[in-house]
Amino acid sequence: MQFDTIAPAFLVLAIALSWPRMMTIFRPAVGSTVPIPLLTMVASAVNLSCLGLAFSGNSPWMGCLIVILALALASSIRGPKAVVSVALSVACLGIYVQGL
Numbered sequence: 001m002q003f004d005t006i007a008p009a010f011l012v013l014a015i016a017l018s019w020p021r022m023m024t025i026f027r028p029a030v031g032s033t034v035p036i037p038l039l040t041m042v043a044s045a046v047n048l049s050c051l052g053l054a055f056s057g058n059s060p061w062m063g064c065l066i067v068i069l070a071l072a073l074a075s076s077i078r079g080p081k082a083v084v085s086v087a088l089s090v091a092c093l094g095i096y097v098q099g100l
Contacts, residue, residue: 003099007096007099007100008054008058008062008066010092010093010095010096010099011050011053011054011066011070011092011093011096012066012069012070012073013070013073013088013089013092014046014047014050014070014089014090014092014093014096015047015050015051015054015066015067015070015071015074015089016070016071016073016074016077016079016089017074017079017085017086017088017089017092018043018044018046018047018050018085018086018089019047019070019071019074020074020079020082020085021039021040021043021044021082021085021086022040022043022044022047024040025040025044036082039082039083039086042086042090043085043086043089046086046089046090046093047089049093050070050089050093050096051067053096053097054066054067057100
């Protein structure tokens with residue numbers, strides 16, 4: 001199987017796994033701080049990078065499909081702990097970039 005056929009799946013996984021952590025920035029917090037700011041920063045960087053790669057390496061329709069599938073997956077699954085989830089999303093992004 002060629003990598004080009006399964007490459008978008010790694011972007012979908014990376015976006016889905018980093019999405020909940022990135023969204024903590026936009027939720028009203030009890031305090032004025034974001035919990036574990038380094039983890040949130042890494043998740044945001046991975047998520048925004050994957051969003052850019054989804055549209056730059058594919059057609060606009062394929063990019064929209066990747067993002068829609070990722071958001072559906074992110075809302076339907078309960079991921080592992082935040083640290084493991086962000087680490088897996090970094091690994092998925094790394095696999096995608098190495099395959100390019």
